Every structure is written in structure tokens, then in C-alpha cells.
Amino acid sequence: MYQGFFDWLFPTRCLLCHDELQKNQQLCTHCLNDIEIILLPESGNLLHRPDISRLFDNLSFDALFALSWYQPPVENWIRGLKFHDQIHYKIALIQLIRKKLPEYTQLEGFEWPDYFVVLPLHPSRFKNRGFNQVAQVWEPLLPKHLISHTLLTRNKATQAQTTLTKKQRKQNLKSAFKCETNLQGKKITIIDDVITTGATINSAADCLKQAGAIHVSVWATCITPFR
Numbered sequence: 001m002y003q004g005f006f007d008w009l010f011p012t013r014c015l016l017c018h019d020e021l022q023k024n025q026q027l028c029t030h031c032l033n034d035i036e037i038i039l040l041p042e043s044g045n046l047l048h049r050p051d052i053s054r055l056f057d058n059l060s061f062d063a064l065f066a067l068s069w070y071q072p073p074v075e076n077w078i079r080g081l082k083f084h085d086q087i088h089y090k091i092a093l094i095q096l097i098r099k100k101l102p103e104y105t106q107l108e109g110f111e112w113p114d115y116f117v118v119l120p121l122h123p124s125r126f127k128n129r130g131f132n133q134v135a136q137v138w139e140p141l142l143p144k145h146l147i148s149h150t151l152l153t154r155n156k157a158t159q160a161q162t163t164l165t166k167k168q169r170k171q172n173l174k175s176a177f178k179c180e181t182n183l184q185g186k187k188i189t190i191i192d193d194v195i196t197t198g199a200t201i202n203s204a205a206d207c208l209k210q211a212g213a214i215h216v217s218v219w220a221t222c223i224t225p226f227r
Contacts (some may be wrong), residue, residue, distance in 0.1 A: 009034050009129045015092055037100055038223065044118045046223075055226055059162035060205040063217035067100045069192050070222035078095035078193055078221060093137045093221060101141060113189040113217065116147045119204060120154045120177075137221065138191045151188075152204060153154060153178050157226065176200075177207040184212035189219055192224070196224040 012021045016031040041048045053059075068074045077093055080086035104110065118135045134138060134211040139147060154180045188208050195201060195218065205216040 014187075015089075024091065025048075025095065026088060027095050031218075032095055032099060034072075035096060035119060037068050040065070040104060044110065046102055051079075053073050054159070055223065056202075058202070059198060060202040060209065061198075061216045061218050063215075064195075064223075065104050065217070066195065066220040066223045067096055070224040074222055078133075081136070082129075082193070085130075090133075090136050092170075094140060097138065097141055097221070111187070112143065112146060113215075114146070114186040115144050115151055116189050116191060117152045117208075118147075118185040119151075119190055119192040119200070120152055122154045133213065134221075135190055136194070138219075142191075146227045151179060151181050151183075152190075152208065177204050179207050182212055186213050187215040187217070188213045191219050193221045194224060195220045195222070201210060226227045 010025060012025065013019065014021055014028040015026050015030055016034075017028060019028050021028060038046065038052075038054060040046065044063075044065065047053045047059070047062075070078075074093070074096065077086075081089040081093070084093070105112075118132060118138060121129070121132050148226035154176060190201060190204055190208075192201060201218050205218075208216050
């Protein structure tokens with residue numbers, strides 16, 4: 001009774017247009033459909049789009065799927081969740097993934113990986129933040145039996161990549177990840193929120209392939225556009 005009165009008094013409103021919404025939503029259908037998404041090529045692999053593949057050097061991963069460009073409003077939601085504990089943005093990001101992901105998984109020839117691995121945080125960063133924002137957003141929408149929390153670990157507290165030169169990024173990520181599982185013949189999908197240069201993902205993919213993985217794909221919420 002009291003909850004119903006509270007919901008009536010303080011209704012949930014769309015983050016963008018401020019129209020009233022149902023519970024457990026942060027975006028209305030109209031605004032959700034207006035968000036600029038990244039169009040998939042016929043293969044579903046964004047690395048087959050020249051304008052995207054040219055963003056990265058010396059790729060160690062084999063396929064890429066992403067929802068949107070790293071620009072407002074999605075950029076604001078990721079930053080708000082990641083750095084300012086604005087947990088309500090998680091629902092908006094989940095709505096976006098729920099809308100876009102089936103377009104990819106229902107493509108002809110799509111295969112689920114053997115494991116999903118959310119890009120891990122170093123324990124010190126996890127302790128400071130209190131949660132892994134990528135796991136919070138993506139894991140509710142993935143098959144639970146395919147998610148591994150132990151397959152890949154981060155054993156080096158790296159600096160933020162955005163503050164470093166290309167050479168420094170490579171050195172910063174050297175031996176940053178560890179995999180002690182035999183992945184011979186396995187297909188792995190790494191999940192991350194934002195891909196900019198691809199250096200972090202490359203380091204993780206290298207680690208997984210050294211453990212025997214034959215194919216590493218990446219699913220990301222956003223790609224940073226060429227600037």
C-alpha cells in the first residue's frame with residue numbers, strides 16, 4: 001500500500017524526455033529507439049567494418065560486437081555508474097543491451113562461446129569501487145552457466161590507459177592478466193564497457209590464447225569513435 005502511494009507520488013521518469021515510466025525502467029521506448037547504435041555488418045563482426053577496424057592496431061581478438069558509440073547520452077551513463085556510483089544508470093544500460101543484443105545472437109551462424117569473461121578489475125580497484133560495473137550491467141542478460149568469474153584474473157594494478165602514450169600503454173599492460181585454466185580448443189568472449197585503443201582487450205586476449213583459446217571475441221557497450 002505504502003509503496004504504491006510512494007510510486008504515485010514520485011513516479012519514475014525517462015532520463016531523457018522525463019515522461020512517466022513503468023517500474024524498473026529508465027528510458028521510454030521512444031528515447032531508447034532514438035539512441036544511435038552501431039550498425040552490424042552482415043557477418044555480425046564489427047571488425048569487418050573498415051571504419052571500425054582502423055581504430056585498432058595489431059589485434060589479438062578475432063571478433064567484435066558493440067552497442068553504441070562512446071558519446072552522450074550513453075557515455076554519461078557509463079561514467080556516472082563507473083565513477084560516481086549513480087546506480088540508476090545501470091537500468092538504462094541494461095535496457096539498451098536487451099534491445100540490441102538479440103539482433104546479434106539471432107544472426108545466422110551465431111554460436112555461443114564456451115565461456116563469458118567480464119574484464120576483471122584488480123582487487124584494489126574492486127575494493128575501492130565496491131563493484132564491477134561491467135558485470136552489473138551485462139551479467140543479468142547472459143546465460144548464467146557460461147559465465148566464469150575465475151578464468152581470467154588481473155594481477156597488476158595498472159594506470160588508466162587514457163593518461164598514457166601508445167608505448168606506455170603497452171608497458172602498462174604487460175603481464176596484467178593471468179589465466180591458469182587449460183583453454184585448449186575453447187572459444188571465449190570478453191565483456192567490457194568501453195573500447196578505445198583496444199590495448200587492454202588485446203592484453204587479455206593474448207593471455208587467453210596463451211592458455212589455449214582458439215577464438216576470442218569481444219562484446220562491449222561502447223566503442224570510442226575516431227577523433
